Amino acid sequence: MKRFLPILLFAALFTACHNKPEHKGTTIVFAENEEQFANPERGLLAQVYYTSANLNAHADASVINKNRSAENNLTLYLHSYYLTDYMESDIPQEFLDRLQTNMNALREGGGKVVLRFSYKSSMEKKDQPWDAQPEWMHRHIDQITPYLQQNADVILCVQCGFIGSWGEWYYTNAFKFNPSRDEDFVGRWELLDHVLRAVPQDRQVALRCPGYKMRYLRMHELGDSALTAAEAFQPTPKARLCGHNDCFVSSANDVGTYFSTAEREFWAEDSKYTLMGGETCDECVYSHGDRAIKEMERYHWTYINRDYHPAVAYSWRQDGSWPVIVRRLGYRLALDKIIVTSEPKAGQKYEVYCELHNSGFAAPMNKRDLELIFVNAGNPAQKFVYPQTEDPRFWLPGEEHKFTLSCNLDSNMQGDYKLYLNLPDPYPTLHDDPRYSIRLANDSVWDEATGYNYLTTITVN
Numbered sequence: 001m002k003r004f005l006p007i008l009l010f011a012a013l014f015t016a017c018h019n020k021p022e023h024k025g026t027t028i029v030f031a032e033n034e035e036q037f038a039n040p041e042r043g044l045l046a047q048v049y050y051t052s053a054n055l056n057a058h059a060d061a062s063v064i065n066k067n068r069s070a071e072n073n074l075t076l077y078l079h080s081y082y083l084t085d086y087m088e089s090d091i092p093q094e095f096l097d098r099l100q101t102n103m104n105a106l107r108e109g110g111g112k113v114v115l116r117f118s119y120k121s122s123m124e125k126k127d128q129p130w131d132a133q134p135e136w137m138h139r140h141i142d143q144i145t146p147y148l149q150q151n152a153d154v155i156l157c158v159q160c161g162f163i164g165s166w167g168e169w170y171y172t173n174a175f176k177f178n179p180s181r182d183e184d185f186v187g188r189w190e191l192l193d194h195v196l197r198a199v200p201q202d203r204q205v206a207l208r209c210p211g212y213k214m215r216y217l218r219m220h221e222l223g224d225s226a227l228t229a230a231e232a233f234q235p236t237p238k239a240r241l242c243g244h245n246d247c248f249v250s251s252a253n254d255v256g257t258y259f260s261t262a263e264r265e266f267w268a269e270d271s272k273y274t275l276m277g278g279e280t281c282d283e284c285v286y287s288h289g290d291r292a293i294k295e296m297e298r299y300h301w302t303y304i305n306r307d308y309h310p311a312v313a314y315s316w317r318q319d320g321s322w323p324v325i326v327r328r329l330g331y332r333l334a335l336d337k338i339i340v341t342s343e344p345k346a347g348q349k350y351e352v353y354c355e356l357h358n359s360g361f362a363a364p365m366n367k368r369d370l371e372l373i374f375v376n377a378g379n380p381a382q383k384f385v386y387p388q389t390e391d392p393r394f395w396l397p398g399e400e401h402k403f404t405l406s407c408n409l410d411s412n413m414q415g416d417y418k419l420y421l422n423l424p425d426p427y428p429t430l431h432d433d434p435r436y437s438i439r440l441a442n443d444s445v446w447d448e449a450t451g452y453n454y455l456t457t458i459t460v461n
Contacts, residue, residue, distance in 0.1 A: 023353040032334035042330025044306040045076040052085040059102040064109025087132040103151040110435035116159040118167030129173040145198040152200035153427035159206040201235040206244040210267040232273035242274035247281040271300040279305035280312040289321025300362040302330040332360035334441040347411035377416040420452035
């Protein structure tokens with residue numbers, strides 16, 4: 001049998017080469033770097049509390065912009081609004097005005113926000129009631145709805161909130177404290193449906209535990225299987241419900257976040273296409289850095305509160321895992337190589353075959369545009385933009401992604417053009433702001449002034 005092995009190997013190699021797609025053109029190889037830098041909709045998150053005690057307190061655009069610097073690389077904020085003084089009344093206009101002021105500051109400063117609304121930040125009995133009655137919760141949701149709708153561009157996601165202390169759905173006077181039967185959850189689902197209607201359809205709503213989403217799907221006859229690629233990023237509750245784990249690696253079951261292996265498996269699979277983030281709540285034997293990194297990989301973490309729990313953050317700095325976590329939170333996209341059309345001609349088809357990988361914990365979660373841009377090397381005012389249909393939200397971590405971008409070059413093009421890959425925010429208010437475009441983790445590609453990633457220079461005949 002051994003004497004036939006070379007023939008079999010030759011046949012296998014011939015078949016593999018024969019079936020391999022050919023990409024003719026000029027090949028350009030890229031190097032990935034380990035630099036830390038700001039990118040939109042991912043990374044460390046700073047939490048800011050807003051109460052009625054000081055209605056003059058508001059976000060500062062200059063501080064938000066400064067926090068994007070190499071020292072902080074911060075683009076995300078958790079704005080926690082406490083409605084403590086309005087548990088039996090409307091939210092006053094000055095409180096709502098501050099909500100809009102904060103959104104304006106985020107947009108001006110180059111940041112985005114995770115939103116949460118709740119009533120109390122204590123689980124002490126003396127501080128009861130911990131939340132408002134359901135009718136007031138629904139009234140307050142109605143009041144904030146216009147602000148959510150008109151500021152979708154700077155919202156990463158909305159944590160469902162409202163119920164219980166910190167809006168985490170546990171310490172509650174308004175609903176059954178430890179619900180177990182389907183009928184115990186009816187009021188919670190009514191509130192969740194109200195929040196889903198209030199939040200723009202292209203934004204996700206986060207629940208505190210996987211068990212909540214699984215039960216919601218079962219009770220609405222949607223099954224309790226995790227989201228598939230075919231179901232992802234649709235305006236459906238199954239695609240829009242995501243998670244926030246606020247006791248990450250803080251006990252064997254993350255302090256009640258998980259109650260079964262099935263729930264862990266559900267969140268691990270579901271979070272491929274839904275947002276995951278949160279914070280730690282205590283240092284313990286489960287919170288060491290190596291385990292945290294593995295858990296972030298498994299559950300596809302996009303963001304984490306940089307300030308809580310401080311002892312855990314300190315331990316990650318001490319054991320060397322902090323730079324890895326900061327670098328890999330969310331997506332981290334890097335080109336491996338491209339093959340571009342040789343001898344491009346005006347008016348004819350031009351192709352860019354790409355091989356790209358994602359070394360982050362997650363894929364980009366909100367819709368993202370993708371464009372090929374040609375800028376005249378001698379006259380930068382002459383620019384040609386070609387939108388593409390490739391969807392970066394399916395660039396999952398740990399996988400190599402191969403795709404071809406193409407366009408028909410304008411018939412007026414002639415001479416040298418710099419070719420860029422642009423991944424801008426699709427909202428018109430942010431599309432042309434370079435702070436909201438994705439930077440690739442490659443050497444010598446980023447153009448800070450435009451938000452474009454440089455690929456090569458071509459000569460069009």
